[in-house]
Amino acid sequence: MEPNSNSLPPRVPLGVFCSSEGPDLRTLGVQAKERGQDFLVVPITRPQFKRFLFDEQVDFSLNKELQRTMESWREGQSFSLDDLFLKSVEFADMAVGKVSEWIDLDSPNAQIRINSEIAMKQEIAWATHLGLSAVLLPFPHDSAFNYARSVHSILGVLAYTHVWLQIPLILQEQITETKETVTWERWNQFRTLCEHHAKLSIALELTTDLPDNYILERWFGEPIKAVIVPTNIFLTNAKGYPVLSKKHQAFVRRLMRIRANFIISDTENRKNTTIGGTSTYQEYLRHLNRTMPELSEVERFATGYQDYLQSPLQPLMDNLESSTYETFEKDPIKYSQYEKAVYHALLDRVQPNSQETTVIMVVGAGRGPLVTRCLAAAEKANRPIKVYAIEKNPNAFVTLQNMKAEVWGDKVTIAFSDMRRWNAPEKADIIVSELLGSFGDNELSPECLDGAQKFLKKDGISIPANYITYIAPLSSSKLHSEAAAYKDLAHFETPYVVMFQAVTQLADPQSVWEFEHPNKKLDVDDEGNTLTNFHNTRYSKNTFTISESAILHGIAGFFESVLYKNITISIHPKTHSEGMFSWFPIYFPLKTPIFLPGNSKLNVHFWRLTDSRKVWYEWCVEHNLQIGAKSISLGTSVLHNVGGRSSWIGL
Amino acid sequence: MEPNSNSLPPRVPLGVFCSSEGPDLRTLGVQAKERGQDFLVVPITRPQFKRFLFDEQVDFSLNKELQRTMESWREGQSFSLDDLFLKSVEFADMAVGKVSEWIDLDSPNAQIRINSEIAMKQEIAWATHLGLSAVLLPFPHDSAFNYARSVHSILGVLAYTHVWLQIPLILQEQITETKETVTWERWNQFRTLCEHHAKLSIALELTTDLPDNYILERWFGEPIKAVIVPTNIFLTNAKGYPVLSKKHQAFVRRLMRIRANFIISDTENRKNTTIGGTSTYQEYLRHLNRTMPELSEVERFATGYQDYLQSPLQPLMDNLESSTYETFEKDPIKYSQYEKAVYHALLDRVQPNSQETTVIMVVGAGRGPLVTRCLAAAEKANRPIKVYAIEKNPNAFVTLQNMKAEVWGDKVTIAFSDMRRWNAPEKADIIVSELLGSFGDNELSPECLDGAQKFLKKDGISIPANYITYIAPLSSSKLHSEAAAYKDLAHFETPYVVMFQAVTQLADPQSVWEFEHPNKKLDVDDEGNTLTNFHNTRYSKNTFTISESAILHGIAGFFESVLYKNITISIHPKTHSEGMFSWFPIYFPLKTPIFLPGNSKLNVHFWRLTDSRKVWYEWCVEHNLQIGAKSISLGTSVLHNVGGRSSWIGL
Structure with a gap:
């Protein structure tokens, strides 16, 4: 990874939806290149392929021939050329395959379920054969367990192709009370069933109404690979051109920051006062992209390091380069x-x-x-x-x-x-x-300064005078996948230094503990040395209120330090020393992601522990739900890094 | 493992508590042998060892000398002989070590927490040095996270010694509404934090009041290694001898069946109308043990197989011996x-x-x-x-x-x-x-009988005529540990045939699917062969109501079969064919145990799936809480055995 050499915002790929009713892919591809579109979302099959649902014919005993047709298709027939819209490898490098929307994997009718699964697999197998970079799957209905299972069984065998699941921000038909998190919850259930598979991502569909900011924030912890922009969410400006509301603009620009692929979806019911065709929408998005604020120095420094798990430095045990x-x-x-x-x-x-x-x-x-x-x-x-x-x-x-x-x-x-x-x-x-690390004391500043204290005058000054450690609950599908990729316990019990990008902080940070220097209470022998290090152990329990349902992947850590009087340095998000890039936050993973319902309380327990050779952290969480005066426990995680078995800092 | 050759109930080991105020261990040991006691529960240290809590001395800056004493003890001093009650290896084979009750690992005072941890570790290290088979730890207070952490850090290094955690059935001070599950919940949190460690077990303390039967039942899914019987729970019979209530008797006998160690705790406030000393209680328990019902034929057959995970037979792919x-x-x-x-x-x-x-x-x-x-x-x-x-x-x-x-x-x-x-x-x-397996169709009876159907007359009869598969949610710390011992994913995605013993069924079984023979709807070619096997796939969602908080480790499976008309065979617990031993139940593990709060709903999804070479099962669960008209999702498990990656049955 190399730091970004220029401060220009990244140019996002832009594509459009194509219909199987229109021109063929070759024509569309040539057009797209002329129009400056980077890719096309195209149906894999034509509508006639739907006949393989056999959904009209319930009683096969009356139609043996049809049953034979179905059985021989189920056995694994080739597509007929007429069934396909996406026919050959030509222009396949520009295409994202759209899986048929009529597949119904959670139908109460077993025949439809079975045939939907076969049809979906046949379409995706063809898309994979052509080497498409991605396929787009329809939004899952409520309780889409069979859909999730079918997709999971495909994810494991995909070589190159990624799966994008279409998820609208807000569902039209959803009930008022929970309207803002329903689609997130459905996504969460789907990907939980799929074990947070790295090949499963989101194609986030923007909607006319946007949820509250803290709900929007939640999506940044998720693997968004594409953003669908329907033309009917645009307003028309005084000159008759399509524009987005301020709130939409801000959200779109944040999505451009994470380099999502943008897809314009030309809905029929777009404002007819608007001038021009799809190209005006496209130009508007390009304009938003070009006019994004330049990268700050810190952002440039961090480019390429976002969400990358680095082991913290061990400057005491190792010699820095x-x-x-x-x-x-x-x-x-x-x-x-x-x-x-x-x-x-x-x-x-x-x-x-x-x-x-x-x-x-x-x-x-x-x-x-x-x-x-x-x-x-x-x-x-x-x-x-x-x-x-x-x-x-x-x-x-x-x-x-x-x-x-x-x-x-x-x-x-x-x-x-x-x-x-x-x-x-x-x-x-x-x-x-x-000597400070991202978690304050994690590079053993307390132990080193205990040792240095013996040559500090009684009224001497230590710079820094103190450091306070902070934690916050974190949701980040990306960071979870990164740790899970190692397929062992140790990587879930190791803190990492990470430049956060695809993360959502689920509550404001809280302080867990503090160290002060010089330590007036330090007990030392006649040579000024400490006998044990137990005075540098710490234990803290913090309670966070989780307002909306979320999934917890780990704990973020920060520090604030008083160097002298009112001169401080901080990486706490709310007091961050502007422009200071020496410390990224720290991240403590959880072995198993934990679903937190709305209005739940999360207790996080953190320990700093020590023996004669090392210092380490342990952590665990429990969560509960407050129903009136009653608190219902919802479970406790395991203890992470017991006895420092997976990660420690050498003394 | 060999089947039990006789039908006598097992003789349970019986011990008593000893006080550090009384005679020394040698005297106690000789006495115990004379009195027919199998073991003794003895304090590891004398009360004076408590001075190392240093709990009176908060401000050490006023007493440097005391601080030095503490620091040098913390550094790791040897016991002084006077501090120990358990002084040498003599009679150590009869002793279970009792850890001091004054340890307070969750004190708000950091000094007391730190010193309690050091004291507890010092006591247990000594007990381990002497080779004691077990140490008894006090009941954890509410929110005993630091206690659990300290114990967990010891569990990993114990070579031979086991840890018994004292858990009363009912807590005196507990509030009425949740009184019956408070102690189970505390145990559950403690052992969850300890990752279900195999060396952590329960010393269950009987109480005067017993909870409802279904709460008592819950304990049989837990690793109970000892039962503490306080003398004040006894009644006095007409002759003045101590006896237990019918309900206590029944519970004690079930605990004797699982070969728990019994410990008589001579409480001061026992009924003073009762004749005789501790020995009368001891004789009464021996009497209960001797007069237990003999083992049935099925129980004898199962002896040695209880809770042992066996892979199901594959009679189609393999040849049976x-x-x-x-x-x-x-x-x-x-x-x-x-x-x-x-x-x-x-x-x-x-x-x-x-x-x-x-x-x-x-x-x-x-x-x-x-x-x-x-x-x-x-x-x-x-x-x-x-x-x-x-x-x-x-x-x-x-x-x-x-x-x-x-x-x-x-x-x-x-x-x-x-x-x-x-x-x-x-x-x-x-x-x-x-051709039936424990899960009905799991030895591929449907596929085999599909093949045989071609030589059955149109009006012919199949014996069996059908089989129905049932499932029930199961709690079993033992079965979870057995699967976890393999330390891989595959063993959590494999069904096992198991003779259940240390298990709790959390709700009544429900049917998931059925097969009928002959299959009137079977579609075959001119030779009478099926083209695909999709008609033998199944999918089912079952909803179970969980009345009291519990931990879910897996799903139990059973079958019922109509051989012909009203002639059936069944291993469903409620309709089990008496005396039939050919099938133990089947057990589908869950990778991560799931805490289910009281009044929650558990949805279990089960699939029977197939391709041209094999048949396999997939399963997952979700749970939610009904609060008034609102259902709050509490989470979804991963899908187990996706695509048959870990377990399958060859066609």
């Missing part, structure tokens, strides 16, 4: 916040004009960016300082030696040591460190 | 029902004194038991018959040749063939087959 330092040193925000923090700490600690030298120790100095910032802060504050740079990575230490020789000179003393075992020649006024 | 025929031929009921069926069919079909010869074909004759029964029926009915015996197993066919030569003579014609491909010399009046 030069390129890793290089990347993070480019953060435009983080180091300027550190400089501000050191600057204000110096101002507060030392009187103006005092010639007292402040001892600053940068612990875990890496290649030295914080050392440089400390020097700059001192210069600006006009306070004399002496800086120690302590680093345990022998490779980074080479750079530190270079920096001292060529840039810093005598103001900086460098020491090659693990801060927990360093024999400091004097005590520090200020200790500066950048 | 002689010993398998031998076992099933001994069934005292099945063949007599077949004889009755043939007898009545002959009486109905042929007028008395008619000299017309009835042609009977035994298809799948095996070693010939049905042939013998047909001959006996004809003799009794006084009707002339001619019997064909068709068998495709070359080994069984040797026996058939022997039988013809030595016993049957000219009345019987034998043919070596698969019935589906046999070229019959004439047509049959009656076809007799025994």
Whole structure:
């Protein structure tokens, strides 16, 4: 993956629906190219293929011949050429196959069920044979268990072709109370039955009414591969051209961000005041696409990393590579916040004009960016300082030696040591460190700073002064599939650093725990060392209210940190330091996705645990439903990562 | 496994609780042997060990010395001899270790939580070191997540020792409405968090009041390893001796059947009108044990097979072994029902004194038991018959040749063939087959009899005339653990034949589908063969009402069959043919156990599917809660065994 080199928004593929009544595919294909359409959604068969439902003929005992015809078709006949609309491989690279809408896999009539399944499989087999990239399947009726089963049995054998399930945002006939989540619930049941199969995606159909924003938000946790835009959802502007409402525009642009394929569906009942044919709709969508806001610096940085599961760094156990330092040193925000923090700490600690030298120790100095910032802060504050740079990575230490020789000179003393075992020649006024991970303490900042505390003066300052960890329940079909792809338990018990894109946060984040430095209550022996690490264990239970039905795939983690007084850094979504890209959020998966009904309560239990060699997290959830004064338990997950069996951070 | 050779009920192990205040273990051990006690439940430590909770000392900054003491204990000190009640390996083979009740792993005070965990682990590590077979842990408080986590982290490292969790049947303080399932729900949450670990079992504590029978029933699906019998639940009989109520007696005897360890808990407040000490309670329990009803023939047959997962037979694809025929031929009921069926069919079909010869074909004759029964029926009915015996197993066919030569003579014609491909010399009046499996059609009786139908006269009779398949939702921690032990998906997608013991059926069985023979609607070609097998596919949705909260582990399957008119065989629990042992029920596991709240509805979807080479089943469940007029979905399981990927029956 390479960072995006330009800031242009991605150009989305655009296609239209074709009817089997119109011209043949060759003509349509040539037309489409002329009209600047990228692909076509075409029926696989002609309407006459429906005769194989045999739905008129209930009593076969009266018509043996017909029964023979059916049986020999069921046995596996070839298509007759007349049955097919999609006849050959020509233009197949431009086509998405549309499966016949008359298939009825959950009919109460067993014959229709069986014949529908055979017909659907025959159509999809043909589409696969032609090498189509996708087939579009009709929206599932209520309780479409047999439909889901039939599709699941196909998913496993598809080589190249993907399945798009057509899902409208809102169902016309649905009852008022639950109208906004009915189609999501139907999708959720369908894909749950299909085991979250990676080849099953959504073709989301926009509707005239849009649900509330937080319901729209829910769809971004789902695998949307296509967006169907019916022409009847457009308004007509003063000049007679089709336009979308502001709310539709915003939603469409977010869908363009995730590079969905857009399909214009030319409904008969489009506003007849509108000027022009399908092309005006197409031009409008292209216009929306072109005029999307440019990518921000952070977005550019993240391009290609979205929803990609990365194992968190283990800078204590492993030595970071030069390129890793290089990347993070480019953060435009983080180091300027550190400089501000050191600057204000110096101002507060030392009187103006005092010639007292402040001892600053940068612990875990890496290649030295914080050392440089400390020097700059001192210069600006006009306070004399002496800086120690302590680093345990022998490779980074080479750079530190270079920096001292060529840039810093005598103001900086460098020491090659693990801060927990360093024999400091004097005590520090200020200790500066950048040991935070996406979950705050997950790169063992607490343990390292416990060790460094022995050379901090009693009234000394630690920058950062604290860090608070936050969690939020997350829905993300994509992240679940990514973890599931490994087909083992360990990957469901490992936290990942992830740039979230196809995710839905199901409730606002809540704080789980905090660490403060220096730790005034720290118990140490005569050498200043701790005997055990139990004081750094944590346990927290958080209760989230889930307003609308949703599926929970995992827990998102963030941190906020006070560097000094009001100078903070944060990756909490509501307080995120703008432009800071050093940390993506962290993601803790759940082994089994959990369905949360609307109005349920979700309790999340989180532990930070430790033994003499490692630190690890464990997590589990339970959910319940509040019915009046009564709370009905709906179940408890297993404990994840018991005893650190799947993931841990080495001390 | 060998069938039980005698019919005596098993002798249950009996033990008592010991106090750390009383004599030492050596004295207690010698006493116990004299008194005929099999084991002792003894505290691992003395009460003074509680000082390590340090619960009085909240502010350690005021007492550095105490803090050091705590830290060095936390680091992992050895027990001092005075802290231990259980001091050495002597008598350890008689001891179950009792973990201190003062441990408080879910205290709001973090110090107490951390120290409780260390103390509990220290006690259990010592018990394991001594090689105790089990340790008894106190009943978990409400929301005991940290307790469960701590125990789970130990379970994985126990070599030999098992953990028994003390669970009272009814909680004194519990609120009325949900009183009967509170303790089960707490157990369920605890063991769910512990991933149904095989080393975690229940020590069920009897209470003065017993819950309703269907709640008691629920416990038999759980891993009960011990039963605690407090002396205060006893009544005093006219002679002044302790006795249990009828309901308690019945429950205790069922618990004795599953060979639980019984522990008498001598509560202070036992009826003081009662004569004698602990020994009278002990004698009473021994008496209940001795006077249990003898094992029935079926129970003797099943001994050793309880809850053991067997793969169903595949008699069509594989050739059965002689010993398998031998076992099933001994069934005292099945063949007599077949004889009755043939007898009545002959009486109905042929007028008395008619000299017309009835042609009977035994298809799948095996070693010939049905042939013998047909001959006996004809003799009794006084009707002339001619019997064909068709068998495709070359080994069984040797026996058939022997039988013809030595016993049957000219009345019987034998043919070596698969019935589906046999070229019959004439047509049959009656076809007799025994092709049923535990799920009715799961040994492919429908497909075999479709093939045989071509040589049945138009008005001919099939024995059996039909078979109906039934299912019921099942809770069984044991069966779940058995399937989980394989640590793969395939074993959760395979049906097993099982003699149920540690199971709870959560609702009455319901029928899912039926097959009838001959199949009047069968469509065949000119040679009498079917073109496809789609007419033998089935799909059914059943809705079960779950009255009290429960955990669902899988689906039980049974069958009922009409052999002829009112002559039936059945393994449906409510209509089971008494004494018939040829079929155990079938069990379809679920990959993830599902918690069902009280008053929920469970929908079970079942499919029988087929292609040209095989037949298989797929299944899934969904559950929902009815709140007034509103139905709230609580989730859907995945589809099991999609496309027959894990289990199938070869055609």
